[in-house]
Amino acid sequence: MDPGNDALRASARQAFDHDISPFVMTYCERCHGENKRKGDFTFVNALKNPFAVAYRPLWKLAITKIHAQDMPPEQAEKQPAEHERALIAAWVASLKHLSPRDPGPFVIRRLSKVEYANSLHDLFGVDPQVAKDLPDEVFGAGYTNTISPLLMEEYLLVAGAVLDQVIAPPGAPPTAVQRQLIPALPATGTGTAEAARAIAAQVARRAYRRPPTTGELDVLLQVFALADARGAPFTEAVRLMLKAVLVSPQFLFITPDAPVAAGAAIVPLGDHQLAARLSFLLWATMPDDELDRLADAGTLHEPAVLAAQVRRLLADPRARA
Incomplete structure (x- = not known):
């Protein structure tokens, strides 16, 4: 256990219960709750497990919209004060310090x-x-x-x-x-x-x-x-x-390259899994022939090779689609 991380988590939990959850229920739940999911996202599950890594993108998206004053919309009856907007922004920023060192088990996910x-x-x-x-x-x-x-x-x-x-x-x-x-x-x-x-x-x-x-x-x-x-x-x-x-x-x-035994030690991603994650992250599609070739050769994980591939993928128009 990490005492420092435990203290941060306890503080973040207190802030969530005292400030963040009421903020969401007051200003966001009407459009992004159980009965309405405007913009194709909802806070329902994030409120139940606010520190889950899976919901970090949702919190970040919310902050972007709150900061731009798109959330709540202009016509909403209730508008948060500036100090309330600052409180939720600071809380979301603190989440990055709560990531455990152990990445946990590999979790499969369905392609979008x-x-x-x-x-x-x-x-x-x-x-x-x-x-x-x-x-x-x-x-x-x-x-x-x-x-x-x-x-x-x-x-x-x-x-x-x-x-x-x-x-x-x-x-x-x-x-x-x-x-x-x-x-x-x-x-x-x-x-x-x-x-x-x-x-x-x-x-x-x-x-x-x-x-x-x-x-x-x-x-x-x-x-x-x-x-x-x-x-x-x-x-x-x-x-x-x-x-x-x-x-x-x-x-x-998106699945592991090979079955992982329960309780196994942390292991790096295999080259094929690395190719898939890189390609889906930057191109939203499967790896191309060059990524496949490097993964088959077992060299994609090498820092210089990986850096070159990241630059190549980012330079491709598909990265801006």
Whole structure:
């Protein structure tokens, strides 16, 4: 335990209970509470766990809007005094001193709607608008590490729409992406499984943001084999296999490179995880070929290499999108 940090946390808790929580309930709850979530964010969960690192961006966003006097809006009946605005600004600034030295366990999270749409574009060249009907995230509402049955249905619909553009229907000329994935149809027989495995390895490497494991490829090949056993044409069986990729946890979630044992010591991020975090942070999409190449080589974590990649990503127009 850190006595200094404990004292800071106790002081911050007292300030929260005495000043911050009443401030939010008085000036913010009406528009950003349980019943109304203006601007797609809410304080509901942040009020329950105000020191959680996950809610720091929400508090910072709130301070920006309070400082600009956008919150509360001009027409609001109640307006905070300047000393009240200063109190909440100082409290949010103090949160940075409460971060524990131990980063804690790796917490998976689901790709945002924008990250998901951009990744589909980078994978197959489709318009990101293909995912426009997915529900928007509510900032601060939590639950970014789960998928409801209804949301999974939406992902299945989007995956089908994407593959309708990638794989041409029977009898139609192959699309440009299809020709890249399937340069030539394999002869009927044992060669189809090998060809399907090569396609699965190629797509899963990018979609999973790391090389797929043998077990992961086996699962995808089982999907292909089921369709093949029913007499589906090769391209249709491949289509179903790729659909499995697009609705897999490895694609929809940012996950550790490998399973982490309970109680394990703090370990640095692997190169593939580092590439994914860097790319999603600065570009809101999956790593590009250069990041993938450096991650595969195991050199991305080297300080000089990492610094050069940060500069490259920041110089790219995608960093300003």
